[in-house]
Amino acid sequence: DTAVSQTPKYLVTQMGNDKSIKCEQNLGHDTMYWYKQDSKKFLKIMFSYNNKELIINETVPNRFSPKSPDKAHLNLHINSLELGDSAVYFCASSRLAGGTDTQYFGPGTRLTVL
Amino acid sequence: GENVEQHPSTLSVQEGDSAVIKCTYSDSASNYFPWYKQELGKGPQLIIDIRSNVGEKKDQRIAVTLNKTAKHFSLHITETQPEDSAVYFCAAALEYGNKLVFGAGTILRVKS
Numbered sequence: 001d002t003a004v005s006q007t008p009k010y011l012v013t014q015m016g017n018d019k020s021i022k023c024e025q026n027l028g029h030d031t032m033y034w035y036k037q038d039s040k041k042f043l044k045i046m047f048s049y050n051n052k053e054l055i056i057n058e059t060v061p062n063r064f065s066p067k068s069p070d071k072a073h074l075n076l077h078i079n080s081l082e083l084g085d086s087a088v089y090f091c092a093s094s095r096l097a098g099g100t101d102t103q104y105f106g107p108g109t110r111l112t113v114l
Numbered sequence: 115g116e117n118v119e120q121h122p123s124t125l126s127v128q129e130g131d132s133a134v135i136k137c138t139y140s141d142s143a144s145n146y147f148p149w150y151k152q153e154l155g156k157g158p159q160l161i162i163d164i165r166s167n168v169g170e171k172k173d174q175r176i177a178v179t180l181n182k183t184a185k186h187f188s189l190h191i192t193e194t195q196p197e198d199s200a201v202y203f204c205a206a207a208l209e210y211g212n213k214l215v216f217g218a219g220t221i222l223r224v225k226s
């Protein structure tokens with residue numbers, strides 16, 4: 001059973017398009033995250049939700065809009081895609097909010113903007 | 115906010131040798147220090163963590179040491195094997211903070 005799953009695994013699109021990435025966790029966790037990993041492998045948090053409430057928004061452009069319909073799902077919608085948005089996006093979850101609990105990462109979505 | 119520096123950025127070792135990766139953190143209030151391993155094409159996975167009330171923790175071939183005074187912590191892998199080849203990330207979190215801050219990662223290559 002996959003603990004944290006993301007779809008799609010690969011996403012290739014043109015500049016200016018709008019796209020969504022979906023994430024689901026079956027661990028029963030209360031907290032979910034979106035991370036961006038750039039070409040140099042640097043891993044940076046974008047958003048965090050706890051019980052469907054936004055608790056972290058790390059100065060991400062307004063073009064990125066997360067949505068958590070329930071505790072098990074956290075989706076990421078990106079408007080007007082730019083070249084600089086090309087990266088691997090990871091979803092993660094943890095039992096507790098804050099940074100002091102084990103985070104379980106999904107397999108990642110590689111976004112390529114042409 | 116918290117800042118975590120990680121060295122080296124790449125590390126090549128011969129199979130069977132030891133590997134050491136070091137990290138420093140800036141906020142003395144940080145009290146949780148996990149290490150994640152990321153294999154090619156996969157998401158990071160926790161391999162070991164340490165909290166500020168202990169100085170060392172071991173799990174088979176891996177160990178983590180923490181020096182709170184100097185604000186640095188290290189990952190030690192003994193008897194390295196080819197399957198240890200991956201990117202390793204250190205991270206730090208404040209006890210009452212809201213996020214984990216990651217180091218820049220170390221690419222470990224174990225040559226057989």
